[in-house]
Amino acid sequence: MTPSPSALALLTPDEMAAVDRAAIAGGASGPALMRAAGAAVARALRKRFRPCRTLILAGPGNNGGDGYVVARLLEREGWPVSVAALAPPRPGSDAAMAAAEWRGPVLPFTPETLARAQLVVDALFGAGLSRELDGPAAAALRAVRVPLVAVDVPSGLDGATGEPRGFAPQAALTVTFGRLKPGHLLLPGRELCGEVVLADIGLPEAALASVAPRAFRNAPGLWRLPERGAQHHKFSHGHVTIPGGAAMPGAARLAAMSARRIGAGLVTLAAEDTATATLFRQGEPGLLVSAPPPEDLLADERRSAWVLGPGLPPRPETLALLRRVVEAGRHVVADGGALTAAAGQPHTLQGAAILTPHAGEFAKVFGALRRDRLAAARMAAAVTGAVVVLKGSDSIIAAPDGRAAINNNAPPALATAGSGDVLAGLAGGLLAQNLPPFEAACAAAWLHGQAATLALAGAAPGTPLVAEDLLPQLRAAWIAATR
Numbered sequence: 001m002t003p004s005p006s007a008l009a010l011l012t013p014d015e016m017a018a019v020d021r022a023a024i025a026g027g028a029s030g031p032a033l034m035r036a037a038g039a040a041v042a043r044a045l046r047k048r049f050r051p052c053r054t055l056i057l058a059g060p061g062n063n064g065g066d067g068y069v070v071a072r073l074l075e076r077e078g079w080p081v082s083v084a085a086l087a088p089p090r091p092g093s094d095a096a097m098a099a100a101e102w103r104g105p106v107l108p109f110t111p112e113t114l115a116r117a118q119l120v121v122d123a124l125f126g127a128g129l130s131r132e133l134d135g136p137a138a139a140a141l142r143a144v145r146v147p148l149v150a151v152d153v154p155s156g157l158d159g160a161t162g163e164p165r166g167f168a169p170q171a172a173l174t175v176t177f178g179r180l181k182p183g184h185l186l187l188p189g190r191e192l193c194g195e196v197v198l199a200d201i202g203l204p205e206a207a208l209a210s211v212a213p214r215a216f217r218n219a220p221g222l223w224r225l226p227e228r229g230a231q232h233h234k235f236s237h238g239h240v241t242i243p244g245g246a247a248m249p250g251a252a253r254l255a256a257m258s259a260r261r262i263g264a265g266l267v268t269l270a271a272e273d274t275a276t277a278t279l280f281r282q283g284e285p286g287l288l289v290s291a292p293p294p295e296d297l298l299a300d301e302r303r304s305a306w307v308l309g310p311g312l313p314p315r316p317e318t319l320a321l322l323r324r325v326v327e328a329g330r331h332v333v334a335d336g337g338a339l340t341a342a343a344g345q346p347h348t349l350q351g352a353a354i355l356t357p358h359a360g361e362f363a364k365v366f367g368a369l370r371r372d373r374l375a376a377a378r379m380a381a382a383v384t385g386a387v388v389v390l391k392g393s394d395s396i397i398a399a400p401d402g403r404a405a406i407n408n409n410a411p412p413a414l415a416t417a418g419s420g421d422v423l424a425g426l427a428g429g430l431l432a433q434n435l436p437p438f439e440a441a442c443a444a445a446w447l448h449g450q451a452a453t454l455a456l457a458g459a460a461p462g463t464p465l466v467a468e469d470l471l472p473q474l475r476a477a478w479i480a481a482t483r
């Protein structure tokens with residue numbers, strides 16, 4: 001079933017804290033939420049592990065409070081459980097109440113205690129992480145050699161950015177509450193969390209609705225693919241134009257084939273010279289090929305979407321063509337050569353609809369990538385007024401208005417030449433069908449990952465693919481998105 005946008009919402013630790021405050025202000029009970037959180041962790045843990053010597057590392061805040069609840073519930077079922085507290089909870093807090101209900105062993109927070117555990121529950125810090133992890137907390141987590149189950153996030157992981165602050169341990173399982181955080185999806189956080197379980201702990205809908213989310217997990221439900229009806233004709237499905245150069249003609253061809261398969265009514269490869277035009281004419285029969293120069297095609301206003309960059313040289317001429325197309329009011333996806341041609345001059349990309357840089361291209365255009373890549377992508381979108389797809393295993397799609405989506409369905413086999421050209425073609429094909437830029441970019445990234453997943457179905461981990469393998473999977477990816 002397609003999830004609703006609110007179910008796809010990602011909340012930062014600060015936003016989650018605001019939800020928590022709104023819930024309690026609205027009459028919810030803090031201790032009851034804590035009991036539900038601890039119960040969710042205990043449940044997830046029982047499903048995956050057999051009873052064994054389990055050590056709960058408890059911090060001073062509510063994350064530690066959840067840990068005391070886990071200890072009590074597991075012990076009640078006969079698990080050998082002990083707690084090592086980094087520091088006692090603040091008197092009078094919900095966590096202090098949970099700690100008071102724990103009657104089992106409390107061991108010193110030492111390496112010897114840790115060495116005896118067969119399973120560790122990391123309940124040191126969650127949403128309240130306020131500084132770098134150091135001292136005994138970091139030393140203890142670094143010393144863990146047995147499976148670790150993280151409460152909310154592995155301690156030290158910044159839930160807003162997915163970056164460790166000082167250190168964060170590798171978890172086998174992370175159980176979080178109410179909504180995922182960006183840090184559960186952004187690398188390296190996604191890998192450090194291990195399996196992620198999102199538990200409903202009964203946070204009231206009104207409290208969740210009191211915070212307007214700015215980030216989302218990218219999936220169908222955040223966008224809808226265009227509909228096709230009897231009244232439509234090929235021109236109403238849009239016309240995509242893709243200039244292609246002699247140096248790397250395959251890149252434009254891959255983009256063109258992808259734009260067609262995602263429903264663009266017409267796709268033209270605009271050759272930069274006659275030899276390239278001859279080559280393009282030997283390609284798919286349904287592709288249109290135009291003789292140079294590509295600028296001549298601007299006279300036809302039905303050519304509403306342009307994909308500029310796959311296989312084009314990073315030269316001033318490429319940037320000049322981009323400016324002419326943008327100034328003619330067309331929707332532009334800028335990729336590859338068009339981005340590199342704008343190195344150090346992000347303002348020259350203003351007016352484009354979608355930019356699709358990988359990390360290297362991003363750094364060339366916008367400067368060195370910050371550790372907080374979500375913030376960096378948002379900054380790039382704000383500066384250019386374009387939707388920015390910062391490509392990678394955890395592609396970030398950021399809109400100029402601050403909305404962002406994180407894509408997490410892309411298998412590593414997508415790291416292969418030409419795969420980015422397919423993505424650019426998908427984005428252009430969807431723009432041509434009148435999807436707004438943010439929706440077109442999000443849908444393109446998801447379909448791209450889904451096509452790769454389908455191409456690899458049943459294959460052993462590590463099986464490679466080539467960009468061409470994505471093309472025959474795009475129809476099934478479309479079907480999966482409309483289910």
Ligand SMILES: NC(=O)C1=CN([C@@H]2O[C@H](COP(=O)(O)OP(=O)(O)OC[C@H]3O[C@@H](n4cnc5c(N)ncnc54)[C@H](OP(=O)(O)O)[C@@H]3O)[C@@H](O)[C@H]2O)[C@@H](O)CC1
Pocket residue numbers: 016017019020033034037059060061062063064065066124125126127128129130131132133134137151152153177178201203
């Ligand atoms: N969302 C919800 O609705 C629900 C959330 N729940 C749970 O609450 C958790 C959030 O709890 P929380 O706000 O009490 O913060 P938490 O993570 O325990 O840490 C704060 C303490 O740690 C300290 N501290 C911080 N960093 C440190 C460092 N590097 N090194 C050393 N100390 C450090 C910090 O010190 P301070 O900054 O105050 O000096 C403070 O004492 C959340 O993750 C979830 O598990 C559930 O119970 C149910 C409902």
Ligand SMILES: Nc1ncnc2c1ncn2[C@@H]1O[C@H](COP(=O)(O)OP(=O)(O)O)[C@@H](O)[C@H]1O
Pocket residue numbers: 336358391392393394395410411412413414415416417418419420421422423448
């Ligand atoms: N490790 C990875 N896991 C998943 N997807 C990846 C990974 N590395 C790259 N990708 C995806 O593959 C595509 C590569 O694009 P790009 O680097 O522009 O390649 P090219 O220019 O050769 O087509 C992007 O969509 C990116 O998100």
Ligand SMILES: [K+]
Pocket residue numbers: 063122123124125126150151152153154155
């Ligand atoms: K934790």
